[in-house]
Amino acid sequence: MIDLRRLRVLRVLADHGTVTAAAHALHLTPSAVSQQLRLLAKEVGVDLLRHEGRRVRLTPAAVVLLEHADSLFAQWERARADLTAGDERGTVRLCGVSSAVAALLTPAAARLRADHPRLTTRVLEEESADCYELLLAEEADIAVVLPTPEAPPAGDPRFTQWPLLDDPQDLLVPAGHPLARQDAVELADAAREPWIVKPRNNDTYTLLQVACAAAGFTPRIAHEAKEWFAVSALVSAGFGVCLVPRLAPLPPQHEVVRIPLRGNPRPSRRIVGCVRRGSEGQWPIARAIVAIEAVCAGRVTDERAV
CATH class of the missing domain: 1.10.10.10 (Winged helix-like DNA-binding domain superfamily/Winged helix DNA-binding domain)
Known part of the structure; x- marks a missing residue:
């Protein structure tokens, strides 16, 4: 044995x-x-x-x-x-990056609490690479992640992975910035701006690098921050600009403007769900997948309406 x-x-x-x-x-x-x-x-x-x-x-x-x-x-x-078929009790552990926790996992957990009160939900905020490890260590059951070059491939036999939604990136500028008056801009319009991004241990840094290279420039990093509250504060104070995912909530007290990007490139993050292969049939995990997908579908519908 x-x-x-x-x-x-x-x-x-x-x-x-x-x-x-x-x-x-x-x-x-x-x-x-x-x-x-x-x-x-x-x-x-x-x-x-x-x-x-x-x-x-x-x-x-x-x-x-x-x-x-x-x-x-x-x-x-x-x-x-x-x-465990038919047993509506149990615990399901959801993990994801900060913006996914705020915009997707929190409302999904609220749905589960309302629809399945005997099911306990636990939410963990982690970087994508750590989420895969948590799944394998059975310390999490569902991960909502951003695939990176270091992530397991889509056909990795250890996991079942599926796309949830695409999360467009907007340019974030101070409220008084000349670009703030425009309805949309090209990424190259911000080529000469100082940028705010943390290069290390940051899922979005590679996306910024690739997008800026496609737009014909290398971003000049003036300040390093990762959490969106800190990034937004620096932008609001006029220290630079950044790319911000549309999922990421920003504090209303910061005087910043999100500007949609037009032209090419228009960087976007693919948000992916992931579980240990074979676990998707377990009742707590299956119910949580339904809740997460319902939240994602609602966000897609809202984006199209806008």
């Missing part, structure tokens, strides 16, 4: 490359990770790791075992759905 919890440790090790990194992702000590891997090797009767100095490398047997792991985990998720 194989303990799937130990198999999960092996999969996390394969993703992160070192015992220390895997321990950090799993909230375990390195010694606990090593022990779980030794016990797994004993269960399957083969060596799983080859030690090379302070690093470890997966053996060919470990690679073969991981090729079967995705099917085993997906089947276990489906079995959990069958075991």
